[in-house]
Amino acid sequence: MSERNIIELKQAGFRAGERWAVRDVSFTVQPGEIVTLIGPNGSGKSTTAKLALGITKPTAGTATRTADLTIGYVPQKMSIDWTLPLTVSRFMRLTDRLTSDETLAALQRTGVAQLVNDQMRTLSGGEFQRVLLARAIARKPDLLVLDEPAQGVDFQGEIELYQLIGDLRNELNCGVLMISHDLHLVMAQTDKVICLNGHMCCAGTPTTVTESDDYRNLFGTRAGEALAIYQHSHDHKHLPDGTVQLADGTVADHCDTCGTEHGENS
């Protein structure tokens, strides 16, 4: 295993009974790198994340991690039963000792500091996800594994959360392994995309993956536009007064580059 890799999967696969949940997956995650797993339902994304984390042992191939890695994990599904009295602040300290300053700081970053004394089961879906993410980042992890971190979060919030994940990667220099369906949002931040469909169907930078035939077959030709939308929206900014600030800083009345869909700046 190369020294830079904090996670390395080699032809890893997992079989439950007769059925392979996923097989032949190989990729690495390095510090400061964002790797995104995409694919349709049942394509083995969550299983792959669990293989990478070591929660699930591979039935084929290998999945290795650097020793003593601090990991922050946001699972896909989780519920808190009524029988469990659990405040947000207690939940934040689930696997780690945190000072109340660290707890508040993390909650602040995901925009839910005001909920610190609330019961977990009274939170809305979006608030719950923000608390989950806050807990994962509060440990200052070397590796963040996020299984659909923005589910149930409103659109503006989603943009902010993905932005935050990008910022954290730079601050902590942590590797990020992310599962997401919000192709048009995550492509912006991602260094590497792994496209799964029971096996690894393609992998590479967002540009190479969205241009590959496998990807188009899986997601349809419109999905290819996800990246295009992002790339357009990044070179100019729509100002509140309706004018457009272009990449070189000049302000124009309208833009020629974007179509009817603006992606994140609309």
Added chain:
Amino acid sequence: MDDFLIRAGVAAVGVALVAGPLGCFVIWRRLSYFGDTLAHGALLGVALSFLLGLAPVAIVFLVCAFIALALFALQRDGALASDAILGILSHGSLALGMVAIGAMSWLRVDLTGLLFGDILAVNMNDILTIWIGGAVCLAVLVLIWNRLFAATVNGDIAAAEGQQPERITLVFMLLVAGVIAIAMKVVGVLLITALLIVPAATSRRLAHTPEAMAVVASLLGAASAVLGLWASLQWDVQAGPAIVVAALVLFVGSLAIPQR
């Protein structure tokens, strides 16, 4: 007050104090039926202890521990659902216990005492067993509290973030086995689970944090023990069931508190 009553009180309070926090985990993990299974297994343990001439508490603990391990292994195997496995282990060990007791025709076994407890016959030895055993159980629970709690809230998060939720869960199951072994004489095998879950369920309405819920469950259990013994003296009813009825009364009373 009579000596035997004081001994009964000390024993029952000791059991209640350790049953409270463990009972919270039984509730949080939806394992009430697991408690029943172990309790039924306790009957087999008693039968074996007669057969071998060894101390019931030790043999009951071993049988319960074996059942816990069997459950753990069968769950991992994943072929049968947990409730079916528990049913097999529960009724299997109950039947084996009854057969074994029946086969020992030379022995007169006080079945009522086994099923409903014989708390007024508690001696100093029993009290020592309960308080020392209970203290050990509580000490272990305090030691693993945070990890067990993390494993209870979400095993995947605990596993991903460097803990061993399965191992901790196994320790927890052994603790429940231990409590059942020491509590058997107080409330009997049929009502042990009640002492685990009823005070914990009552406590839920009074507590905001898991730690508070555990402490309050202990106190409610101890109060039930004292109330139940007092009632059994007052109205001349069996002490073990009276303790459970007292816990039940507290639970019904707690329903008046609005759900939070």
